[in-house]
Amino acid sequence: MTAGQGTVTMGDVARLAGVSKMTVSNVINNRPGVSEPVRRRVLEVVRESGYRINVSARTLRSGRTGVLGLAVPHVNSAYFGLLAEHVIEEAAGRGFHIAIEQTGAAAEGEFEVIAQSHKLQFDGLILSASGLDPADQRLVGGGIPMVMLGERDFAASFDHVAMPNEEGTKAAAEHLADRGCRRIAIVTGALGDGDVNVVTRRHRGYLAALLERGLAAEPELLVALDEMNARGGRRAAHRMVDSGLGFDGAVAVTDGVAQGLLRGFADRGVRVPDDVRLIGFDDVPDAEIMVPSLSTVSPDHRWMAAKAVELVTARIEDPERPATEHTAPFTIAERESTR
Amino acid sequence: MTAGQGTVTMGDVARLAGVSKMTVSNVINNRPGVSEPVRRRVLEVVRESGYRINVSARTLRSGRTGVLGLAVPHVNSAYFGLLAEHVIEEAAGRGFHIAIEQTGAAAEGEFEVIAQSHKLQFDGLILSASGLDPADQRLVGGGIPMVMLGERDFAASFDHVAMPNEEGTKAAAEHLADRGCRRIAIVTGALGDGDVNVVTRRHRGYLAALLERGLAAEPELLVALDEMNARGGRRAAHRMVDSGLGFDGAVAVTDGVAQGLLRGFADRGVRVPDDVRLIGFDDVPDAEIMVPSLSTVSPDHRWMAAKAVELVTARIEDPERPATEHTAPFTIAERESTR
DNA sequence: GACCGCAGCTGTATCGATAAAGAAGCGGTG
DNA sequence: CACCGCTTCTTTATCGATACAGCTGCGGTC
Numbered sequence: 001m002t003a004g005q006g007t008v009t010m011g012d013v014a015r016l017a018g019v020s021k022m023t024v025s026n027v028i029n030n031r032p033g034v035s036e037p038v039r040r041r042v043l044e045v046v047r048e049s050g051y052r053i054n055v056s057a058r059t060l061r062s063g064r065t066g067v068l069g070l071a072v073p074h075v076n077s078a079y080f081g082l083l084a085e086h087v088i089e090e091a092a093g094r095g096f097h098i099a100i101e102q103t104g105a106a107a108e109g110e111f112e113v114i115a116q117s118h119k120l121q122f123d124g125l126i127l128s129a130s131g132l133d134p135a136d137q138r139l140v141g142g143g144i145p146m147v148m149l150g151e152r153d154f155a156a157s158f159d160h161v162a163m164p165n166e167e168g169t170k171a172a173a174e175h176l177a178d179r180g181c182r183r184i185a186i187v188t189g190a191l192g193d194g195d196v197n198v199v200t201r202r203h204r205g206y207l208a209a210l211l212e213r214g215l216a217a218e219p220e221l222l223v224a225l226d227e228m229n230a231r232g233g234r235r236a237a238h239r240m241v242d243s244g245l246g247f248d249g250a251v252a253v254t255d256g257v258a259q260g261l262l263r264g265f266a267d268r269g270v271r272v273p274d275d276v277r278l279i280g281f282d283d284v285p286d287a288e289i290m291v292p293s294l295s296t297v298s299p300d301h302r303w304m305a306a307k308a309v310e311l312v313t314a315r316i317e318d319p320e321r322p323a324t325e326h327t328a329p330f331t332i333a334e335r336e337s338t339r
Numbered sequence: 340m341t342a343g344q345g346t347v348t349m350g351d352v353a354r355l356a357g358v359s360k361m362t363v364s365n366v367i368n369n370r371p372g373v374s375e376p377v378r379r380r381v382l383e384v385v386r387e388s389g390y391r392i393n394v395s396a397r398t399l400r401s402g403r404t405g406v407l408g409l410a411v412p413h414v415n416s417a418y419f420g421l422l423a424e425h426v427i428e429e430a431a432g433r434g435f436h437i438a439i440e441q442t443g444a445a446a447e448g449e450f451e452v453i454a455q456s457h458k459l460q461f462d463g464l465i466l467s468a469s470g471l472d473p474a475d476q477r478l479v480g481g482g483i484p485m486v487m488l489g490e491r492d493f494a495a496s497f498d499h500v501a502m503p504n505e506e507g508t509k510a511a512a513e514h515l516a517d518r519g520c521r522r523i524a525i526v527t528g529a530l531g532d533g534d535v536n537v538v539t540r541r542h543r544g545y546l547a548a549l550l551e552r553g554l555a556a557e558p559e560l561l562v563a564l565d566e567m568n569a570r571g572g573r574r575a576a577h578r579m580v581d582s583g584l585g586f587d588g589a590v591a592v593t594d595g596v597a598q599g600l601l602r603g604f605a606d607r608g609v610r611v612p613d614d615v616r617l618i619g620f621d622d623v624p625d626a627e628i629m630v631p632s633l634s635t636v637s638p639d640h641r642w643m644a645a646k647a648v649e650l651v652t653a654r655i656e657d658p659e660r661p662a663t664e665h666t667a668p669f670t671i672a673e674r675e676s677t678r
Numbered sequence: 679g680a681c682c683g684c685a686g687c688t689g690t691a692t693c694g695a696t697a698a699a700g701a702a703g704c705g706g707t708g
Numbered sequence: 709c710a711c712c713g714c715t716t717c718t719t720t721a722t723c724g725a726t727a728c729a730g731c732t733g734c735g736g737t738c
């Protein structure tokens with residue numbers, strides 16, 4: 001059978017098996033009230049005829065698709081690739097399919113996905129928000145079960161799985177201090193960036209660590225990125241070295257940025273960890289492979305994925321349940337860059 | 340309006356606007372034959388009522404969803420992330436949405452996606468196949484417009500956008516020879532791997548280059564990976580050094596493997612490019628950022644994405660058109676690892 | 679023997695949109 | 709004035725599956 005015409009419908013199966021459509025439906029969906037001989041006969045015909053259920057029709061009637069949307073800033077990013085892989089697995093365990101969408105890390109893109117998620121027939125949406133303003137009215141209009149992933153400050157209105165932004169960065173900076181660093185820089189997005197929440201939270205954790213270790217938080221040690229990725233990190237490293245900024249440790253806001261810093265330091269002959277110790281955030285798979293391998297804050301990605309999927313499915317079941325917030329556990333992965 | 344009950348249908352809009360459903364449908368779909376005042380009135384009501392079209396109903400009637408599936412081995416992979424980003428853009432330009440699926444780089448996963456693509460309502464499928472046997476009968480049953488991406492040997496039966504596997508690797512090996520390398524290793528998957536076609540094709544290109552440059556193809560210079568990724572590459576590098584294999588250049592089957600080799604050489608104190616020159620294949624974004632930056636075969640990813648999308652859409656329009664095959668253009672990106 | 683309960687199956691309306699054919703209004707024409 | 713062609717809008721019949729009420733046959737009960 002080729003494509004096109006030859007679509008076998010449930011009615012055809014019913015006719016061929018000598019039963020009603022409803023009986024076929026009951027067999028297909030494993031519902032009780034069908035005798036064994038009839039069930040067998042129907043399944044036989046289904047196989048022979050090559051019948052495949054029409055999902056549009058089913059969805060039109062039942063209202064469920066079994067597809068969850070996962071909206072990430074960029075599919076082309078180690079961190080989100082990793083996350084996606086875990087979410088796909090977790091969702092499969094609960095009988096859901098994941099469709100990945102890209103928002104472009106902009107509030108506009110995120111609203112677009114929310115608005116389109118009904119068009120794409122999602123039963124629920126896991127949104128790895130970055131540009132979103134939690135107060136934006138457009139968030140309310142969605143009317144689709146939704147979980148925020150990796151951001152904070154949505155607690156009141158949405159289910160939310162947060163990264164340990166503050167705690168993680170605090171531990172990272174303390175880790176550097178424990179290795180003997182005294183002038184620790186933080187390389188992060190500028191405020192007003194798309195990733196305001198992540199940026200400010202992580203900065204706050206850094207400050208808390210300095211305070212606790214009795215180190216001064218000098219303003220020039222806050223290095224602002226022009227672009228929050230490896231390219232931006234590389235340029236930042238050049239500026240840090242060229243401007244004569246004295247520092248013996250650096251906390252990077254993400255592993256991607258840290259990778260850029262490594263590259264930028266290499267460009268200028270600054271050795272890691274001999275001259276400068278460096279720590280990142282995320283623990284992407286590459287961190288282990290980089291030269292030198294990258295110490296980093298390692299949130300439990302699987303835990304986050306599992307929690308997110310658990311929360312959406314729970315909300316699909318009961319749209320009225322109160323929103324909850326959860327922060328992922330983390331460890332510090334110590335590697336060559338801080339040894 | 341919250342979730343749940345308050346679903347506004349096209350009929351409601353029609354009633355509120357004092358026109359028929361069909362007129363609303365015509366307005367929604369920008370079809371001609373609606374006067375300006377009526378059009379405005381309908382759009383007004385659509386806005387006020389918060390009406391959103393029910394895609395299942397539309398799909399049930401029209402048979403089109405506007406969604407293309409993109410099936411890749413792993414979403415958690417720099418190369419496929421990059422590819423996906425381009426495909427998403429190209430598809431958007433033609434009014435299609437992309438849903439990304441993961442096959443797990445196994446033939447089973449790939450069939451699963453093909454089989455499920457009707458369930459997920461894809462109008463067409465772009466399949467980045469790796470484990471698939473082109474002769475497998477199950478391929479025929481799909482009945483969905485499909486394009487193979489990155490593999491070869493499907494010419495007869497499917498539209499196909501190929502990587503310049505043979506040509507690219509040949510150029511890569513020649514590039515090393517031109518830089519003075521005399522004992523060039525190739526690090527690649529074992530035959531019988533999931534990626535047989537890629538592996539054999541790239542190996543063939545390597546052999547052709549050696550032949551052309553009058554270099555001997557010694558068997559021990561073929562290094563087989565136990566895993567075709569960075570981890571496997573790292574282990575391979577260790578073996579290459581520890582076993583006393585003499586070599587002054589290496590062609591890696593992918594950039595991911597090359598990254599692992601870089602790491603593995605660093606572990607053993609082998610310097611790139613001073614002691615060994617290294618070249619990869621794919622030109623993932625990381626290649627520029629690695630330390631040292633990685634020379635690599637750079638296929639035109641945008642071109643591939645554009646071609647793939649063009650081919651599926653063409654096949655959706657005309658399922659009977661003959662299958663065609665296209666090979667992506669490429670350049671050699673020269674960076675530090677071969678300088 | 680009339681009646682009940684129940685498992686197993688059927689008939690029909692319905693989900694929300696769209697395609698195709700048909701009606702209504704209107705200026706122009708012989 | 710009957711008729712035409714055109715635009716604008718309406719009507720009716722689906723698309724394929726599912727929910728629900730209803731029908732049937734049959735063993736059991738008083």
